[in-house]
Amino acid sequence: MAATLHDVARVAGVSIKTVSNVINDYPHVRPETKERVLAAIAELGYRPNLSARNLRSGRTGMISLIIPNLRNPYFAELADDVMNAASARGLSVLIEQVGGDRESELSVLRGSRRQAVDGILYSVLALGQEDAAVLDEIPLPMVLLGERIFNSSRDHVTMRNEDGLRAATEHLLAIGCRRIIALGSHPGEVIGSAGLRLDGYLQALDAAGVPVDERLIVHADRWHRVDGAAAMRSILAAGTEFDGIVAFNDSLALGAMRIMQEAGLRIPQDVAVIGFDDLDETRYSVPTLSTIEPGRPQIAETAVDMLLARIEERASAESSPAEPREVLTDFRLVQRESTTRAAGAPGSSGL
C-alpha cells in the first residue's frame, strides 16, 4: 500500500540504509546519490512510517495535554497556546479531557495512551497534596500547569494566583468598593487555585484594614458561567449587601453579571466587577470585563520548553534528573468598563 524505505531503495537502486541516511541528513552521501533518492521519494510519494520510527527511537513526537474540558474557554485558549508552542517545536498535541473529578483524573493519568506520548502537560484540577505520590509514579516526563501540588517532584508552571487576586481586590478597593464579594471559593482548600486566590483576597482586605465578612466569601464548586449565575442568584436571594465582586475567574464573573443585570443592578455604578484569566470574551461582554491577565501564552511556552528539556534529559544520559523547577509567570491587571466608574464611561449606553 504505502511506499516504504524498501520501495524507495529499489527504485533508486541503493540500500534502504542509504535512503534512511538521505532522509535523516546524514552528511556522507554523494550529492548525485542523494538526488536519485530524493527523486525516488518524490516519485513514490514516500512518507516515513511514524510507528516504525517511534518504535525504533522510543520517541513519538507527541505530548498530551490533560485538561478538564475544552468548552471552558480558559482551557480552549490554553490548548491553543500550547498547540502553537508545541508545533513551533515540532511536537503534536494529544488533548485528553478529564471529568474534573479525582477519579477520572487519576484514571487518565494512568491510562494507556501514556505509551503513545513522550510527555504530559497536566493541568491539575481535582488532585491535591495527598496525590503527589501518584504523580511521581507516572513513568513519563510531566509538567504541571497552573497549580501547585506541594512536595511533588514535578516541574510546575504556575500563575501568580495570590498576587493576581490581591491586585484585583486592591483595584476594587481603590475605586471605592468596601463590601467586596469573593466569588468562587472552595471551602477548606488551601493549595489549589481557589485557596490561593482566596488568600490574595484576604491579604488585600487585611492590608487595607477592611474587615472580612464571611457572607461575602461565596462558594462555587465549578467555575463555569452557569455556576457564577447560580451563585449570584443565591446571593441576591440572601439579601447580602455588596458593591464589588472579585471573581476567581472570568466565567464566574460573566455569569454573575448576567444575573445582576436581570435584577436591575448597574455595572459598574452599583457593583464593580473584576475577573481573572483575560478570556477573549471579556473584551466583548456588556460591559467589558476588567480582569487579571495571568500570562497564559508564557505559561504554554515555558511549560512546553520545560517538558522538552525533561524528555531530552531522559533520552540522553542516565544522570540523575535535574531538580524540579517552579516557574511563576507575570500577570497584568487589565482595566475595562466593569470597574471604570469615571463619568462618561464608554459603552454604557442603554445600560
Added chain:
Amino acid sequence: MAATLHDVARVAGVSIKTVSNVINDYPHVRPETKERVLAAIAELGYRPNLSARNLRSGRTGMISLIIPNLRNPYFAELADDVMNAASARGLSVLIEQVGGDRESELSVLRGSRRQAVDGILYSVLALGQEDAAVLDEIPLPMVLLGERIFNSSRDHVTMRNEDGLRAATEHLLAIGCRRIIALGSHPGEVIGSAGLRLDGYLQALDAAGVPVDERLIVHADRWHRVDGAAAMRSILAAGTEFDGIVAFNDSLALGAMRIMQEAGLRIPQDVAVIGFDDLDETRYSVPTLSTIEPGRPQIAETAVDMLLARIEERASAESSPAEPREVLTDFRLVQRESTTRAAGAPGSSGL
C-alpha cells in the same frame, strides 16, 4: 526501562506469545496460566507499547480532527463533541489547527502527521470545488464536516445550512421584521457555508415577498465576534436602516449586538437578532441570543462512525469502497430573548 512482553513472560514463566494472547483475550488460555500472567503484568506494571502494536497492526487508534482554531467557540464545542464520540469508540483525537487560508489547509492535509493517524475528520473552511481532487489524493480515510465540496468522493456530514438559515429568517419575518440584515456573506461563494446560508436567507425573503436590498447583505470574511463588531460599525456608519439581523453564526451576532448596544439600539425592541450554532454563550449573553441549533453532537457522532466504518472497510477486504455518503443533520430553532418582542420580555431589566 518500561516492562515489555519479554519481561512479563519471564516472570510468569511462559512464552511472550502467551502473554500476548492473554492481553488480547485469545480464548484458549488455561485459567491458571491466565492468572499467572495477569499477576506478572500487575507486578511489573506492564503496558503494551503502542508504537510496536501500531507497527504490527497498521492501526494507531488515533484520528485527527482538522479545524481552524480552538479559540473559536464553535470549534471548541465541536472538538469536545468529537472527542467524546471518539473516546466512546476507543479512539484518541489529535487536533490540528489550520490558519484558515487555503495554503495552510493544504499543507496540513499533506502533512507528515498523516502517518500517525488512521483517519481524518476535516472541517473544511477554505477549500472549494477546485480542490476536490487534492482531497481524493490523500491516502487516508476522511470524513468532511459541515461543508459540501462538490464531486469529492469523500463522505460528508453536513448541517442544513440553507434550511436552518431560511428558518431563522422566517422567524424574524414572523415577528415583524422587514429590513433584515444578512450578516456574514462571502461575495461570490456558492458552495460553502456562507453561500448556502445566504441562499436560505434569499429563499425566505422571496417566499415572503419581501424585496432583497443589496445593502442589507453584509460581508464578513471571518466569523469571529470582532468581525461582527467591525461589520456592525460600518453598517451604522453607512446609515443603513434595519430592524432585524440574521447572522451567519453566533459569534458574529454577539459581536454585532455589542456594538448596537453601545450605539443605543435596543434588542429586540429596535432590532431583533438571531444567530446560528447554539454556542453555550448564547444562553448567557445580554440579551440571550436566539439561534439555530445545528445538531452538532449528532454531527460528531455520525462523523466518527462513518470514519470508523471507512477505516474498517480499508482494513478488511480489497473490495471496492462503498459509495460516498452525505448525511444531513437535524436542526432546531431556539428562541431566546433577542427575538422575543412580547411585552414583559424577561431579562431586559436595565437594557
Added chain:
DNA sequence: TTCAAAATTTACAACGTTGTAGATCGATGG
C-alpha cells in the same frame, strides 16, 4: 602505481508486538 585514509555505502540486528504454523498435552472413542 600503490597504499592508507577518508568517504560512501551496505548488511544486519535490533525496537516490541502479533499472525501463522506447528508442537505438545490430555482426553476421547474405538
Added chain:
DNA sequence: CCATCGATCTACAACGTTGTAAATTTTGAA
C-alpha cells in the same frame, strides 16, 4: 492401547525504521 481431536502453548517471522560495524569505493600522497 492407539489414533484423533481439541485445547493450549510456543517458535519464528514479519511490520518499517535506524544504529553499529563492517564492506566497498574514492581520494590523495608517496
